[in-house]
Amino acid sequence: MIGVRDFSIELGGRRVLDHVDFSPLPGRLTALAGPNGAGKSTLLKALCGILPGTGKPDPRRVAYLAQGARAAWGMTVEEIAFLGRIPHGDRAPEPVARALALAGVSTLAGQRIDRLSGGEVRRAMLARVFATEPEVLLLDEPTADLDPKAAFSIMRLLGETAAAGRTVVVVLHAIELALRYADRLVVLDRGGITADGAPLAMLPAAAAAFGLGFGQDGLPHLLPD
Amino acid sequence: MRGIRARQAALALALLLLSRVTAEAALRVVSLDLCTDQMLVLLAPQEIAGLSPLARDPALSAVAQEAAHLPVVRPSAEAVLRLHPDLVLAEPYGAALVVTALRTLGLRVVTIRDPQTFGGIRAEITRLARLLGVRARGAVLIAAMDAVLAGLPRPTARRTAIVLEPRGFAAGPRSLAGAVLRAAGYRDAAPGGWLGLERLLVRPPDLLVLPEAAGTPSLATDLIESPALGAIARRTVPAAWLMCGSPFAARAAARVAAR
Amino acid sequence: MIRLFVLGLALLFAASLLVGSAGVGLPAPVILWQLRLPRTLLALLVGGGLGVSGAALQGALRNPLADAGLLGISGSAALGAVIAFYWGFAAAFAPALPLSGMLGAGLGAAALLALAGRAPTGPSLILAGIGLSAAAAALLAFALALAPNPYALAELTFWLLGGVADRTLSDCALAAPPIVLGVVILLRLGAGLDALSLGEETAASLGVSTARTMRGVALGTALAAGAAAAAAGGVGFVGLVVPNVLRPRLGERPAVLLLPSALAGAALLLAADILVRIAVLVLPLNAEPPLGVLTALIGAPFLVVIARRLGQ
Numbered sequence: 001m002i003g004v005r006d007f008s009i010e011l012g013g014r015r016v017l018d019h020v021d022f023s024p025l026p027g028r029l030t031a032l033a034g035p036n037g038a039g040k041s042t043l044l045k046a047l048c049g050i051l052p053g054t055g056k057p058d059p060r061r062v063a064y065l066a067q068g069a070r071a072a073w074g075m076t077v078e079e080i081a082f083l084g085r086i087p088h089g090d091r092a093p094e095p096v097a098r099a100l101a102l103a104g105v106s107t108l109a110g111q112r113i114d115r116l117s118g119g120e121v122r123r124a125m126l127a128r129v130f131a132t133e134p135e136v137l138l139l140d141e142p143t144a145d146l147d148p149k150a151a152f153s154i155m156r157l158l159g160e161t162a163a164a165g166r167t168v169v170v171v172l173h174a175i176e177l178a179l180r181y182a183d184r185l186v187v188l189d190r191g192g193i194t195a196d197g198a199p200l201a202m203l204p205a206a207a208a209a210f211g212l213g214f215g216q217d218g219l220p221h222l223l224p225d
Numbered sequence: 226m227r228g229i230r231a232r233q234a235a236l237a238l239a240l241l242l243l244s245r246v247t248a249e250a251a252l253r254v255v256s257l258d259l260c261t262d263q264m265l266v267l268l269a270p271q272e273i274a275g276l277s278p279l280a281r282d283p284a285l286s287a288v289a290q291e292a293a294h295l296p297v298v299r300p301s302a303e304a305v306l307r308l309h310p311d312l313v314l315a316e317p318y319g320a321a322l323v324v325t326a327l328r329t330l331g332l333r334v335v336t337i338r339d340p341q342t343f344g345g346i347r348a349e350i351t352r353l354a355r356l357l358g359v360r361a362r363g364a365v366l367i368a369a370m371d372a373v374l375a376g377l378p379r380p381t382a383r384r385t386a387i388v389l390e391p392r393g394f395a396a397g398p399r400s401l402a403g404a405v406l407r408a409a410g411y412r413d414a415a416p417g418g419w420l421g422l423e424r425l426l427v428r429p430p431d432l433l434v435l436p437e438a439a440g441t442p443s444l445a446t447d448l449i450e451s452p453a454l455g456a457i458a459r460r461t462v463p464a465a466w467l468m469c470g471s472p473f474a475a476r477a478a479a480r481v482a483a484r
Numbered sequence: 485m486i487r488l489f490v491l492g493l494a495l496l497f498a499a500s501l502l503v504g505s506a507g508v509g510l511p512a513p514v515i516l517w518q519l520r521l522p523r524t525l526l527a528l529l530v531g532g533g534l535g536v537s538g539a540a541l542q543g544a545l546r547n548p549l550a551d552a553g554l555l556g557i558s559g560s561a562a563l564g565a566v567i568a569f570y571w572g573f574a575a576a577f578a579p580a581l582p583l584s585g586m587l588g589a590g591l592g593a594a595a596l597l598a599l600a601g602r603a604p605t606g607p608s609l610i611l612a613g614i615g616l617s618a619a620a621a622a623l624l625a626f627a628l629a630l631a632p633n634p635y636a637l638a639e640l641t642f643w644l645l646g647g648v649a650d651r652t653l654s655d656c657a658l659a660a661p662p663i664v665l666g667v668v669i670l671l672r673l674g675a676g677l678d679a680l681s682l683g684e685e686t687a688a689s690l691g692v693s694t695a696r697t698m699r700g701v702a703l704g705t706a707l708a709a710g711a712a713a714a715a716a717g718g719v720g721f722v723g724l725v726v727p728n729v730l731r732p733r734l735g736e737r738p739a740v741l742l743l744p745s746a747l748a749g750a751a752l753l754l755a756a757d758i759l760v761r762i763a764v765l766v767l768p769l770n771a772e773p774p775l776g777v778l779t780a781l782i783g784a785p786f787l788v789v790i791a792r793r794l795g796q
Binding site: 056066 | 679680688736
């Protein structure tokens with residue numbers, strides 16, 4: 001239902017994605033991992049249809065969270081969540097209330113987003129994604145700026161969302177989160193997919209993509225030195 | 226009818242005299258401003274070394290036709306200096322920097338007064354005629370102006386008029402406009418200064434006199450098209466005639482008084 | 485809230501008909517209908533158009549300093565109008581005046597939004613706007629100097645300072661359709677501006693086309709601010725002040741500010757015009773202070789406050 005076939009794109013004179021085939025599946029939490037510049041965010045945008053030459057899916061069904069998403073104005077968390085209703089053209093309060101609760105920001109509903117911490121902003125932005133009630137969630141580093149505990153709880157929430165039958169694709173920088181929560185790990189390196197499968201099995205490929213060495217215990221370093 | 230005929234006779238005489246009068250001394254004179262341009266063209270066209278470019282603008286200058294064949298000079302000290310004038314004429318609030326520069330450089334600069342009455346205009350013509358060495362021509366010019374004024378109706382306090390200038394400005398009785406209205410037999414009803422249509426309509430005058438600049442669209446004069454002024458009689462006068470205290474003001478008065 | 489605005493507008497409307505340089509109270513019918521009514525209507529139209537233009541520009545550019553006057557859009561409009569007026573097009577065909585005002589504003593807005601699309605950061609945008617307004621003001625003076633117009637200085641004063649005094653109902657009739665159309669276009673851009681506050685890519689993922697929203701803002705602003713400038717000259721700061729006053733009270737979401745900015749802009753400009761008329765009655769002035777001078781006196785301190793807040 002969503003995906004790219006033999007997809008290539010050049011941005012700023014550089015080939016960012018090169019003959020990529022990728023389709024996420026409903027009911028799965030798929031993680032995209034790889035070093036900086038591998039093409040993860042670009043692949044996510046291609047799925048979302050916001051790159052030139054990509055088909056535009058129904059915005060009511062597919063929601064997207066940009067990397068480091070911020071709001072230009074000091075809107076309240078609730079107002080941000082309501083922006084998720086724009087594709088539906090309504091201002092229905094129930095999905096927004098549910099989304100605020102899901103993202104754990106109900107108590108912050110009346111707070112201005114420009115007065116919140118990085119983690120709270122991220123949750124508010126997630127609430128906006130949930131408020132659309134989409135079938136496909138494309139999230140670019142939803143756990144950035146979060147402390148480990150908050151990151152775990154977000155990943156757990158996304159896992160539950162996938163388990164409820166949604167398609168969830170997450171770009172992750174921290175590969176340990178992918179190992180722990182994702183159903184499927186796709187490793188990108190220099191514009192191509194180098195590994196695609198169950199997270200643990202993909203570990204050596206991921207480690208190679210990140211340029212990580214293996215430790216004395218035979219396992220790769222999980223974080224760059 | 227008799228008044229008009231007498232006036233025509235006086236003007237014909239004046240023109241005859243003007244054509245016969247020759248210069249008493251040959252000076253090279255530069256004028257920096259519009260009002261001095263007009264005086265110089267009227268008094269001593271043969272002495273002109275340079276007029277201001279405004280002199281040729283038919284919207285501003287009553288002598289635009291004559292000036293078309295006379296030399297003009299940009300009002301800058303450098304350009305004026307190149308002409309080696311014996312005398313430079315300027316207005317009091319005109320090109321002040323140029324005047325100072327020329328005086329510093331040793332040129333003789335005379336600033337005219339801007340007369341606001343016909344008496345003042347006579348005095349100024351006499352003074353300038355003496356300066357330019359054309360006394361006889363000055364006397365003739367004054368006589369011609371007086372002949373025009375003599376043909377106008379006697380002043381009365383009953384009828385009121387206002388000269389409405391751009392953007393609702395009305396200079397009032399103590400200005401040249403006031404003198405023109407008085408000479409034409411009207412009382413100037415403007416308090417002096419900015420008037421605006423609203424204050425004008427509180428006590429509307431019997432006649433509105435509108436200075437008209439030769440066919441140039443202007444927002445400033447556009448306001449007289451307001452339907453609010455529709456009920457008041459109006460008469461247009463070339464704006465150039467009201468621009469300076471000069472004999473042309475008498476022609477403006479004649480136009481205002483004309484039935 | 486909206487009801488409060490409408491009530492305030494009604495009160496100002498009544499006051500505006502009762503105050504003028506002819507005095508306070510019910511004036512002669514000709515003054516009431518031919519002078520005060522047109523000036524009141526024009527102040528409402530121009531203020532409303534400028535207010536909503538400011539709110540839409542600020543939303544589209546994600547910058548609280550955006551304003552049709554500050555960014556040079558009003559200046560380009562005045563330039564267009566001046567060319568039409570003094571070179572005789574407006575005399576031959578009356579709607580040429582607002583049309584060329586809109587054309588000038590449209591070109592200015594398009595240039596600016598194209599530039600802002602690449603670098604929508606505060607200082608660069610404002611600098612571009614300053615450049616545009618300086619160029620427009622210079623060309624306006626140049627156009628007036630070229631036009632065979634003996635009153636060039638009086639005219640320049642009008643276009644740079646603005647005002648709604650001594651207008652006719654036909655001036656209003658000429659200005660009203662484009663301003664109203666522009667306001668309607670801008671009022672319908674709420675969702676697009678809201679989505680844009682999350683960035684262009686997120687907006688696209690929400691099904692909102694940035695290009696279409698920007699085109700709407702450019703068109704609406706060109707109509708509303710362009711026709712306003714053609715009718716009233718350079719009345720500035722209304723679009724800057726109004727949304728920034730409303731934001732702490734109504735919230736920062738761009739869409740909630742649009743209609744209130746139109747209403748408050750209309751109220752602000754009408755109030756300022758009444759103030760100008762009171763000033764000539766109670767102060768030893770021999771002329772009404774230009775309306776644009778008053779709005780600038782109100783607006784300039786605001787600019788400082790907002791700029792300081794942005795710096796923090």
